[in-house]
Amino acid sequence: MDPIRLSEYISVIISLVALTVASISDVRTREVSDKLWLAYGPVGLALTAYRVWTEPQTLLFTGISIGISIMLALALVFFGLSGGADAKALICLGVTLPLPPTIVTPILGFAHPFFPLVVFITTYIASLSVAIWILGRNLILLGKLRSGIFKGFEREPRWKKELALITGFPTETSQLQSTFYLYPMEKVLDDKEGARRTFLACSNADVDRDQVLAEFFESMKKVGSPSTVWVTPGLPLLVFMLVGLVIGLTVGDPLLAVIRLVIAR
Secondary structure, eight states: OOHHHHHHHHHHHHHHHHHHHHHHHHHHHSOOOHHHHHHHHHHHHHHHHHHHHHOGGGHHHHHHHHHHHHHHHHHHHHTTSSOHHHHHHHHHHHHHOSSOOTTOOOSSOOSSSOHHHHHHHHHHHHHHHHHHHHHHHHHHHHHHOTTOSOTTOTTSOHHHHHHHHHHOEEEEHHHHHHOTTEEEOEEEEEETTEEEEEEOSOOOSSOOHHHHHHHHHHHHGGGTOOSEEEEEEOOOHHHHHHHHHHHHHHTOOHHHHHHHHHHHO
16 A cells, blocks of 8 residues: 555544544543543654655645644634643644545545644534534423523523523533533622623633532522522533544535535525
8 A cells, every 4th residue: 555545544543543532531521631642643743744755745735734723722722612622632633634635535525625624614513413402402491381491580681591592501500510511601790780690601611610610609699599500511522523523534524515505506
């Protein structure tokens, strides 16, 4: 077998294996050992360096792609949109498979040569399935409760309630305490009319959960420590990244599909 193709096979295999191991750990504990990235990243970088050394014409796009991966990863952490493990996974994927591997022929092909960006976009598209699940859960609960599910949030604007329907759900405080992947999606707001509950428009994905819960339950004493609170699940984003990688390798670039639909019209 051609050495370059062999290096691509190895890059694809170690990426699938690393993200599978990371996904299992992410689901179980929402944590991933740094040892995985310290093994995955250097090996992947060495394989990419070999391909660039063999085919120097790929240097420019390879460098740009790795740069995009690093900037995206840093931005996600800076804005609190993902945890450290997600960022490390994106960087490792970027240095291992910066360009679409020639050993695969996806159905849709690719709109650009930056493969990690394809996986990144597909990852977040796949994660939208959680919003659909949450909405379905809330609609079922809404049909069961005569008093509605927004008791205590009467002063909240409509847009916040609509956003809450796809980002979280009400549950018992005991469930919040015992379920490691659940986080509060509400807080107590003090204004001129007194303390009231309000939804969080966004939350930081990389926080100390124990500290967050301690501060949350202390603040809830101001509104009578309700037995039911609104929570949001911490997404195992690495699972969706694995899905994004598989889709990228087999189906291709979803952006290309959108472009084709627009052109067809």
